[in-house]
Amino acid sequence: MHNPSVRFPRRPIRERIMTEKTLEAVVLAKRPDGSITPDVFATVERLWPAIKEGDVLTRTLFASVDPYMRGILNEGRTYREGLAVGDMIPGETVGQVIQSKHPAFREGAVVSGAFGWATVLATPGDRLVRVPDDVPPSTYLGVLGMPGTTAYSGMTDIGQPKAGETVVISAASGPVGATAGQIARRAGARVIGIAGSVEKCAWVTEIAGFDGCINHHENLDEQLDALCPDGVDVYYENVGGTVGQAVIRRLRNHARVPICGLVADYNDRDYSGLAHAPTISAAMLLFRRARIEGFIVGDRPERFAEWRALATPWVQEGSLVYKEQIVKGLDQAPLALVGQLSGQNFGKLLVQVADVPTNHE
Numbered sequence: 001m002h003n004p005s006v007r008f009p010r011r012p013i014r015e016r017i018m019t020e021k022t023l024e025a026v027v028l029a030k031r032p033d034g035s036i037t038p039d040v041f042a043t044v045e046r047l048w049p050a051i052k053e054g055d056v057l058t059r060t061l062f063a064s065v066d067p068y069m070r071g072i073l074n075e076g077r078t079y080r081e082g083l084a085v086g087d088m089i090p091g092e093t094v095g096q097v098i099q100s101k102h103p104a105f106r107e108g109a110v111v112s113g114a115f116g117w118a119t120v121l122a123t124p125g126d127r128l129v130r131v132p133d134d135v136p137p138s139t140y141l142g143v144l145g146m147p148g149t150t151a152y153s154g155m156t157d158i159g160q161p162k163a164g165e166t167v168v169i170s171a172a173s174g175p176v177g178a179t180a181g182q183i184a185r186r187a188g189a190r191v192i193g194i195a196g197s198v199e200k201c202a203w204v205t206e207i208a209g210f211d212g213c214i215n216h217h218e219n220l221d222e223q224l225d226a227l228c229p230d231g232v233d234v235y236y237e238n239v240g241g242t243v244g245q246a247v248i249r250r251l252r253n254h255a256r257v258p259i260c261g262l263v264a265d266y267n268d269r270d271y272s273g274l275a276h277a278p279t280i281s282a283a284m285l286l287f288r289r290a291r292i293e294g295f296i297v298g299d300r301p302e303r304f305a306e307w308r309a310l311a312t313p314w315v316q317e318g319s320l321v322y323k324e325q326i327v328k329g330l331d332q333a334p335l336a337l338v339g340q341l342s343g344q345n346f347g348k349l350l351v352q353v354a355d356v357p358t359n360h361e
C-alpha cells in the first residue's frame with residue numbers, strides 16, 4: 001500500500017523528456033456545445049511513436065490553426081467525420097526530420113504534411129513534401145500550403161475572374177482571402193475585400209493591393225452599394241452569415257460564387273450545413289443565371305504542386321504578399337482557434353512549437 005510518508009525522488013522534467021522521449025499533444029477533451037472555449041481541449045504527454053519502414057518522425061516547428069477544425073469537434077459528419085473525444089486535433093504542420101526510414105528524407109530536412117497538434121509526429125514519408133531552403137517554412141502552411149491552394153483552386157476552377165469584372169472576397173486579410181484576391185487582380189479584375197476591422201482593411205488595400213475593402217462591422221450594405229454600384233461578378237465566399245447574404249443579393253447575371261467556407265456559422269449548435277435558412281434561392285440562380293458551387297481543396301490534390309510551382313517565384317520576388325500571425329507554444333493553439341472563429345486573428349494563424357533551423361530563411 002502507498003505510504004504517504006515515503007517520498008520518491010522525482011526526476012526533473014527536462015531529464016525525463018530526454019531519456020524517455022515524450023511528446024506533447026493537444027486532444028479533444030470534451031464535446032463542445034456552441035461557441036468553443038479552451039477547456040474543450042487538453043494537452044497530454046505521450047511517448048514517441050515507433051516508426052516503421054517508410055515512416056518519418058518529425059519535430060514540429062509550426063502547427064496550423066484553421067477554421068475547419070471547429071467543424072470536426074462536433075459529433076457526426078460535415079464533409080468529413082468528426083473527432084472522437086480523446087482524439088488528437090489533426091492540424092497540418094511543418095517539421096524537421098529527427099528519424100527517417102524513408103529514402104527521400106534525411107535527418108534534419110524540413111518537411112510539410114505531418115498532421116496533428118503534437119510536438120513530435122510519425123508520418124508515412126509518401127505523404128510528406130520537402131520545404132525548400134529558399135522559402136520560409138511557415139509559408140508551406142499558408143500562402144504556399146493548403147490555404148493558398150484553396151484560394152487558387154476556388155478562384156481558377158469556379159470563380160474564373162475576367163478583366164474588368166468586379167470580384168468580392170470575404171475574410172480578405174486571411175490566407176485564403178488575401179491570396180484569392182491577388183489571383184483575381186492578376187486576371188485584371190477589380191477586387192473588393194471584406195474584413196473585420198479598419199486595420200485589416202488598410203492591409204488589404206495598401207499591402208495586398210485590393211482596389212477597395214469594406215469593414216463588415218460598419219454599414220455593410222451602404223459600402224457595398226458604393227464600391228460595387230453595378231453588382232458583383234464573382235463572390236468568393238469565406239464566411240456566410242449576414243456578410244454572405246448581403247453580397248449574394250448583389251450578384252450580376254452569369255455571376256460565379258465559389259463557396260469556400262462559412263466560418264460565421266461554425267460555432268452554431270446545430271451546424272450541419274443544412275439546418276440554416278438558405279442564403280441562395282433557386283429563383284436567384286435562375287434569374288441571375290448564376291453558378292454557385294461548393295468545393296473542398298482536397299478534391300483536386302494535383303492543385304497543390306501546381307500552385308506551389310506557380311506561386312513560389314511570386315512569393316520570392318514579393319509580388320504575392322501574405323501576412324502571418326504567430327503565437328508561441330503548442331498549449332496556445334486552443335485559445336488561438338477560439339479567437340480565429342470571432343475574427344481576432346490577423347493573417348495566417350500559426351503556432352510556433354520549436355525554433356526554425358538556421359539554414360532556412
Ligand SMILES: NC(=O)c1ccc[n+]([C@@H]2O[C@H](COP(=O)([O-])OP(=O)(O)OC[C@H]3O[C@@H](n4cnc5c(N)ncnc54)[C@H](OP(=O)(O)O)[C@@H]3O)[C@@H](O)[C@H]2O)c1
Pocket residue numbers: 066067068146147150171172173174175176177194195196197200216238239241243259260261262263264265295296297298340341342343344345346347348349
Ligand atoms: N473549402 C476548402 O477546402 C477550404 C480550405 C481552407 C479554408 N477554407 C475556409 O476558408 C475560409 C477562410 O479560411 P482562412 O484560413 O483564410 O481563415 P482566416 O481568414 O484566417 O480566419 C477566419 C476569418 O473569418 C472571419 N470571420 C469570423 N467570424 C466571422 C463572422 N461571424 N462574420 C464574418 N467574418 C467572420 C474573420 O475575419 P474578419 O475579421 O476579417 O471578418 C476571421 O479572421 C474559412 O471559412 C475556412 O473554413 C475552406
